[in-house]
Amino acid sequence: MPEVCKTRLQLQGELQRADSNAPRVYKNVFDVFVKTWKHEGIRGLQRGLVPAYGYQILLNGSRLGFYEPIRRMLNTAIGRDPAEGLISTALTAGALTGCIGAALGSPLFLVKARIQAFSPALPVGAQHYYKGSYDALRTILRTDGVLGLWRGVNAALLRTAMATGSLMTQGSSVQLPSYNLGKSILVKNGWDDKSFFTFLTASSISGVCVVLTRMYNQNTIKDPITGRVRGALYTNPIDCLWKTFKTEGIAGWYKGTTAHFLRIAPHTVVTLVANELIMTQYKNMREKRS
Numbered sequence: 001m002p003e004v005c006k007t008r009l010q011l012q013g014e015l016q017r018a019d020s021n022a023p024r025v026y027k028n029v030f031d032v033f034v035k036t037w038k039h040e041g042i043r044g045l046q047r048g049l050v051p052a053y054g055y056q057i058l059l060n061g062s063r064l065g066f067y068e069p070i071r072r073m074l075n076t077a078i079g080r081d082p083a084e085g086l087i088s089t090a091l092t093a094g095a096l097t098g099c100i101g102a103a104l105g106s107p108l109f110l111v112k113a114r115i116q117a118f119s120p121a122l123p124v125g126a127q128h129y130y131k132g133s134y135d136a137l138r139t140i141l142r143t144d145g146v147l148g149l150w151r152g153v154n155a156a157l158l159r160t161a162m163a164t165g166s167l168m169t170q171g172s173s174v175q176l177p178s179y180n181l182g183k184s185i186l187v188k189n190g191w192d193d194k195s196f197f198t199f200l201t202a203s204s205i206s207g208v209c210v211v212l213t214r215m216y217n218q219n220t221i222k223d224p225i226t227g228r229v230r231g232a233l234y235t236n237p238i239d240c241l242w243k244t245f246k247t248e249g250i251a252g253w254y255k256g257t258t259a260h261f262l263r264i265a266p267h268t269v270v271t272l273v274a275n276e277l278i279m280t281q282y283k284n285m286r287e288k289r290s
Helices: 002-011 029-045 049-077 087-117 133-144 146-150 153-161 172-188 196-207 210-217 237-248 250-254 257-289
Strands: 220-222 229-231
Touching: 002 029, 002 087, 002 210, 002 257, 029 257, 049 087, 049 133, 049 257, 087 133, 087 146, 087 153, 087 210, 133 146, 153 210, 153 237, 210 237, 237 250
Parallel strands: none
Antiparallel strands: 220 229
């Protein structure tokens, strides 16, 4: 539900001046929730749920599955103990695994963003009507080609891999390393390294983008010169950042921030705690067998 609200807030007033007198459809995240519930019901608030699940499986499966092997491999490559916690290799491993997951899940994020943006009652931004996720993939493939399924992937790679301390970022290069480093600090101070509360506290430390949504949701056109299908509004993430800033001001970059935080905070905690519990059980099973 917060994801639908975030998507629509991010698209509202796209490339309209901040001082424009154009009426706003939604006032804030709670207004989006109420109006969507009123006009579209619970199904409206759950739009894009199926591709969202698929995207998260590919994204987090890659990040959580590849992170530790890549981190240990990087440690070995520079002559350090594979088990040693180094900030440099942790950040690099986080960024690389984030890029892998973002690239694999990009088509599903594209479908998710477009389905969530669509509203038959109170539309904002470009509108794409699809009967379902399969219809969306088939339609995009037919109109934009195979590469069209990865439209906006450059923005996804930048967002997912970005090393920043912003509370609003789901950056892999920060989220996973900060969790592992947070857990390491807690264990050194006497916390049980196999305790659920240790996992929960460390993930809370870790849990502590308009461009992505707009790049994925924009309409496409055929370039009259090259004949290639391209975005109608933005050519790349930097172009999107600049046009948004020039027209809407810096506040335009942070539309949907509240809705994003309402989603990402519990998502981060649940994901990291569940992963730690599963990995602990897996290690226990291996130890018993050996």
